[in-house]
Amino acid sequence: MTSQTPMSLLAPQEKQMHVAQKGQLRYMRFGLNGGWQGALSLRFPTRPVFPYQRAFEYLSASLKRSPQRFLSLGVGTGTALATIQRLYPQTLLYGVDIVGEVIETAxxxxxxxxxxxxQYYQCDAIQFVEQTQLRFDFIFVDVYLEDRIHPIIIQSSFLDALEGILNNKGTVIFNLIAKTPPVYPYTLFLKYSQTLFRSRIWLPVGMPFIEGNLLCVLSKDANPFQFHSDYLRNIRSRANFYYNWFDQLECKLWMHRLQILNS
Structure with missing residues (x-):
């Protein structure tokens, strides 16, 4: 399907999940007029569509240690899980989403x-974190209520529970919608996180100084990443992966922001 008009691939249901296609992009949304929850490039299926997804891959590929267990809280289109599977084939994968149809559609x-x-779990992500007996080396928190983050994920009680299921030197990345520099309630979130984690990174991946996607990295390791100049060359060499000049510019911009914001 190559039409520029979105075409439904699943039967529409009121406020339910839909999969549609626009050109070479297939995307997921909730409700006929809902925002995109994730997308897949049919031309380059292993290339993340959104900047925050590319930034997540960049950070994931730069981890100093390969994770033994990875948890995605919020499955969406499964991009984070697919990324970790591609980067670390031996890692045990776990995904949690409250909507079973989302998991199957992903x-x-x-x-x-x-x-x-x-291993997928259809349940509330917050309850899963509070009740699971599993421990993880790497966690991605991508829990949204339609077009906004779930407010509980930046509360101290959730951070306590999250820290409790992270292994020694474990790392968690939050996909948030916020401003840079952070304002309330994120200032409280970051202040409290300092009592639980050894390092924090605040990485805006959209336009600076306006509200948009950013990745907040909290780690029990003082230096969880090993950024290296070979990253782009190595990632371009992977089969069926596509990188262009803009992605290289993005990586340089992210590195500059990391140096400025987290020095």
Whole structure:
């Protein structure tokens, strides 16, 4: 399907999830007029569509240690799970989403790892964190209520529970919508996180000084990443992966922001 008009791939239901296609992009949304929850490039399926997803891959590929267990809180289109599967084939994958249809659709339409490669849980992500007996080396928190983050994920009680399921030197990345520099309630979130984690990174991946996607990295390791100049060359050499000049510019911009904001 190459029409520029969005075409439904699933039967519409009121305020339910939809998969549609626009040109070479297949995307997920809730409700006919809802915002995009994730997308897949049909031309370059292993290339993340959104800047925050590319930044997540950049950070993930730069981890000093390969994670043994990775948890994605909020599955969406499964991009984070697919990224970790591609970067670290031996890592055990876990995905949590409150909507079972999202999980199945991510597998069927967006190349998320299937049930043989990932342990999926259909449940509330916050309850999962509070109740699970599992421990993880790397966690991605991407929990949204339609077009805004779930307010509980930046509360101290959730940070306490999250810290409790992270292994020694474990790292968690939050996908947030916020301003830079951070304002209330993120200032409280960051202040409290300082009592639980050894390092914090605040990385805006959209336009600076306006509200947009950013990745907040909290780690029990003082230096969880090893950024290296070979990153772009190595990532371009992977089969079926596509990188262009803008992505290289993005990486340089992210590195500059990391140096300025977290020095």
């Amino acid at each position: 597998i069927q339409h967006f190349q998320a790892p299937d049930h043989s490669a990932c």
